[in-house]
Amino acid sequence: MTVTTSLPGSSVPSAADRRPWRSRARRDAVVRTGAAAALWLALLGVDWMWAADGGLQALTAWDTALTSLGQITGLASAALLLAQVLLMARVPALEAAFGRDRLVGIHRLVGLWSFNLLVAHLVLITWGYAAGSITAWPATFWDLMWQCPGMLLAVGGTVALVLVVVTSVRAARRRLRYESWHLLHLYGYLGAALALPHQLWTGQQFLARPAVTAVWWTVWALVFAAVLVWRVALPAWRSWHHRIQVTGVVPEAPGVVSVHLMGRRLHRLVEPGQFLVWRFLGQQGWTRGKPYSVSSAPTSRSARVTVAAVGPASTAAADLQPGTRVVVEGAYGRLTRRARTRRKVLLIGAGSGLAPLRALAEGLDYAPGEAVLIERYREHPLFAAELDHLAATRGLGVVRLPGRRRADGSWVGPGFDGDDDERVLRGWVPDVAERDVYVCGPPAWTQSVREAALAAGVPAAQLHSEDFGW
Numbered sequence: 001m002t003v004t005t006s007l008p009g010s011s012v013p014s015a016a017d018r019r020p021w022r023s024r025a026r027r028d029a030v031v032r033t034g035a036a037a038a039l040w041l042a043l044l045g046v047d048w049m050w051a052a053d054g055g056l057q058a059l060t061a062w063d064t065a066l067t068s069l070g071q072i073t074g075l076a077s078a079a080l081l082l083a084q085v086l087l088m089a090r091v092p093a094l095e096a097a098f099g100r101d102r103l104v105g106i107h108r109l110v111g112l113w114s115f116n117l118l119v120a121h122l123v124l125i126t127w128g129y130a131a132g133s134i135t136a137w138p139a140t141f142w143d144l145m146w147q148c149p150g151m152l153l154a155v156g157g158t159v160a161l162v163l164v165v166v167t168s169v170r171a172a173r174r175r176l177r178y179e180s181w182h183l184l185h186l187y188g189y190l191g192a193a194l195a196l197p198h199q200l201w202t203g204q205q206f207l208a209r210p211a212v213t214a215v216w217w218t219v220w221a222l223v224f225a226a227v228l229v230w231r232v233a234l235p236a237w238r239s240w241h242h243r244i245q246v247t248g249v250v251p252e253a254p255g256v257v258s259v260h261l262m263g264r265r266l267h268r269l270v271e272p273g274q275f276l277v278w279r280f281l282g283q284q285g286w287t288r289g290k291p292y293s294v295s296s297a298p299t300s301r302s303a304r305v306t307v308a309a310v311g312p313a314s315t316a317a318a319d320l321q322p323g324t325r326v327v328v329e330g331a332y333g334r335l336t337r338r339a340r341t342r343r344k345v346l347l348i349g350a351g352s353g354l355a356p357l358r359a360l361a362e363g364l365d366y367a368p369g370e371a372v373l374i375e376r377y378r379e380h381p382l383f384a385a386e387l388d389h390l391a392a393t394r395g396l397g398v399v400r401l402p403g404r405r406r407a408d409g410s411w412v413g414p415g416f417d418g419d420d421d422e423r424v425l426r427g428w429v430p431d432v433a434e435r436d437v438y439v440c441g442p443p444a445w446t447q448s449v450r451e452a453a454l455a456a457g458v459p460a461a462q463l464h465s466e467d468f469g470w
């Protein structure tokens, strides 16, 4: 079995790549501003629909005010629900501009507001139909559910959305396996789809204006088309086009293996620092995609992922056979040169979180002294020979910090008594505040590095991190 690492002759940046991050950064900033503006415009749009239909005038009497507030909360909730679906549709421009972790954070916030408004809508509109009598609320709700067109479907949709929200609460999430949570989360699409008919069949704003109905239909159709194109069609096409297969598996450390892959134009598929969701066909449980970052800068023909065994799928990676075909989704993530704002960089990783940083150490453009990599590990450092090679040939500074973390909430190991986390960081990298800091590792550890870096004067815009969690 022949396995090549991508170090010699791999995609070390060319002269043409030297300053790309500035123009990409501007483009990403435009996308972020555009996305925020589109969200606020959508909310303003539904406010306009509501006001144009006499929503404001209805606020003068108790029962009509309840119905009117029920309508605007319902419209705003539906607009946010669509935004939520779009945020997770893997739209390439959004993925590149925000990065996965930030998109997930915004998706959660928008989802929370959408859900709160949905509950308000349900309570207020039923209360309004009950002529402002709270005691008549249950009977009115029952009647509406059975008599209004599309309402039973909407109730079913609401139940699906409640399921999604309840299982997304942190305490509930911890009790679930990722796969179970993910499967339940797909009910969100069902919830959104079931809610649509009652809006169009009974919503006053739609019944009165066919043009508004047409726009609403179009927006919903576009959002669902985005999901189909970017979550289904594009991954299918990419998997076919790049024809990825396993060429070999190499042990890196106890419980850690590198899976070497070959394919077509892989450097166009994924850049150093990004991850893909991998399905190794024929492997047990292959239907459940697993996210792994590339651990070397991909060449046109080859790429590599490095996998730490923590559960069934990651343990089975050691048994992958050459020739195994691979289906991928992605690439995703913004832990790349795209996020770069400064010449100097600090890469800091723990455990398998070192994988994307190892790829970045190879793929980024830097002069000797401009890039430093700090590795935290318990017993066995990863990629030791490759990092030493990068140190010798490209002037990468390498710092290895072995041992268990000295305490929860600290990012460093033993041997720094008397120094706080921030002083340790500045001790190793005195000019840390002038660097872009790329961090990758388990969520709690990543958080403690972020805190130390911020305390050491690194501006938030220079901090780029990825959690290996969900």
Ligand SMILES: Cc1cc2nc3c(=O)[nH]c(=O)nc-3n(C[C@H](O)[C@H](O)[C@H](O)COP(=O)(O)OP(=O)(O)OC[C@H]3O[C@@H](n4cnc5c(N)ncnc54)[C@H](O)[C@@H]3O)c2cc1C
Pocket: 177, 178, 179, 275, 289, 290, 291, 292, 293, 294, 305, 306, 307, 308, 309, 310, 311, 312, 313, 314, 315, 352, 353, 355, 356, 466, 467, 468, 469, 470
């Ligand atoms: C963006 C990202 C990049 C990653 N890159 C790497 C990498 O380069 N190398 C590496 O060794 N590990 C990486 N991981 C972690 C890796 O995906 C999990 O360790 C792996 O999926 C575990 O699967 P399992 O079936 O072996 O274990 P399970 O028992 O199924 O899971 C163990 C733990 O892994 C996490 N996990 C499982 N499935 C997923 C999923 N689909 N998405 C997110 N988290 C999941 C959960 O926290 C779970 O508790 C990455 C994770 C993320 C989110």
